[in-house]
Amino acid sequence: MSLFKRIFSKEKKETLDKGLEKSKTTFFSKLSKAVAGKAKVDDDVLDNLEEVLVSSDVGVETTLKVIDRIEARVAKDKYLGTTELNAILREEIAGLLAETNVGNETDFTIPEGKKPYVIMVVGVNGVGKTTTIGKLASQFKKAGKKVVLGAADTFRAAAIDQLQVWADRVDVPIVRQDMGSDPASVAFDTLTSAVSQNADVVIIDTAGRLHNKVNLMNELTKIKRVMQKVVADAPHEVLLVLDGSTGQNAFEQAKQFTLATEVTSLAVTKLDGTAKGGVVIGISDQFQIPVKYIGVGEGIEDLQVFNKIEFVDSFFK
Ligand SMILES: Nc1nc2c(ncn2[C@@H]2O[C@H](COP(=O)(O)OP(=O)(O)OP(=O)(O)O)[C@@H](O)[C@H]2O)c(=O)[nH]1
Numbered sequence: 001m002s003l004f005k006r007i008f009s010k011e012k013k014e015t016l017d018k019g020l021e022k023s024k025t026t027f028f029s030k031l032s033k034a035v036a037g038k039a040k041v042d043d044d045v046l047d048n049l050e051e052v053l054v055s056s057d058v059g060v061e062t063t064l065k066v067i068d069r070i071e072a073r074v075a076k077d078k079y080l081g082t083t084e085l086n087a088i089l090r091e092e093i094a095g096l097l098a099e100t101n102v103g104n105e106t107d108f109t110i111p112e113g114k115k116p117y118v119i120m121v122v123g124v125n126g127v128g129k130t131t132t133i134g135k136l137a138s139q140f141k142k143a144g145k146k147v148v149l150g151a152a153d154t155f156r157a158a159a160i161d162q163l164q165v166w167a168d169r170v171d172v173p174i175v176r177q178d179m180g181s182d183p184a185s186v187a188f189d190t191l192t193s194a195v196s197q198n199a200d201v202v203i204i205d206t207a208g209r210l211h212n213k214v215n216l217m218n219e220l221t222k223i224k225r226v227m228q229k230v231v232a233d234a235p236h237e238v239l240l241v242l243d244g245s246t247g248q249n250a251f252e253q254a255k256q257f258t259l260a261t262e263v264t265s266l267a268v269t270k271l272d273g274t275a276k277g278g279v280v281i282g283i284s285d286q287f288q289i290p291v292k293y294i295g296v297g298e299g300i301e302d303l304q305v306f307n308k309i310e311f312v313d314s315f316f317k
């Protein structure tokens with residue numbers, strides 16, 4: 001590994017550690033209370049552990065899975081000590097994450113034969129879609145890719161302007177129309193423009209209104225269908241953005257969106273400053289959709305490719 005790479009990943013690791021600090025501290029203080037005064041893992045400890053995991057926003061289903069696995073180990077080793085619990089939890093959680101996130105890491109290259117590579121970004125209002133798009137555009141550009149953004153969230157004028165600000169900041173072209181125009185038409189224009197510019201990556205912003213599920217589903221379906229007139233297999237990726245600080249709400253949103261459209265990857269934002277980092281574990285397990293990116297701040301650099309090992313390490317260090 002080159003020195004530059006090592007320094008870079010060390011910095012990345014530090015941002016991640018800092019971003020997950022609150023989750024980690026809260027988790028461990030709960031965990032130490034759960035095992036206080038106990039030398040071995042017994043039913044009491046398991047009950048307490050269940051509570052710790054649920055209240056850390058890991059989610060009920062995933063918590064039960066983890067508890068089952070630990071119970072199985074206790075059945076084999078009746079004198080399993082509470083001091084080992086930490087290491088065991090870490091192992092089991094890493095195992096769960098590995099099931100959905102294997103081989104998923106991206107280095108911002110484009111799969112063969114998929115040019116332009118079209119990413120449609122979906123999610124409810126305020127979760128961080130536009131910010132994530134700005135951060136992604138920056139990373140793709142750094143990787144030498146030609147990026148075009150499409151402002152298909154035409155619901156609010158401010159949404160278009162906000163994407164424009166990111167486009168200017170990253171210095172990539174943006175395709176936009178007036179507020180209220182047809183999002184599918186914006187997406188169509190964006191892909192047409194990307195093809196004519198021989199661009200590598202297209203990222204489409206969409207509106208996040210979810211109060212009318214049928215509308216949302218129809219709109220996303222229409223955007224997809226219209227994009228396919230330009231690039232037959234678009235979108236190559238449907239990235240659902242979830243606000244990690246909303247805990248159980250993020251689960252609910254993932255449920256709604258996966259019903260409304262085919263989601264292929266997840267970005268979990270705002271993990272900085274929240275104690276709800278456990279959602280990453282539960283969401284990735286429950287929906288069997290890989291978490292591809294995590295947001296750990298508002299800055300352009302505060303988007304990380306999700307690395308399950310680094311994540312578990314940061315959480316359990
Ligand atoms: N702390 C923190 N803030 C974030 C992160 N990602 C986004 N934000 C902030 O969250 C707010 C909403 O982000 P947007 O990108 O506008 O969200 P959106 O999903 O596009 O929202 P709408 O366009 O209203 O649907 C902004 O203030 C962002 O700066 C993150 O990872 N950490």
Ligand SMILES: [Mg+2]
Pocket residue numbers: 129130131153159162205
């Ligand atoms: Mg937006």
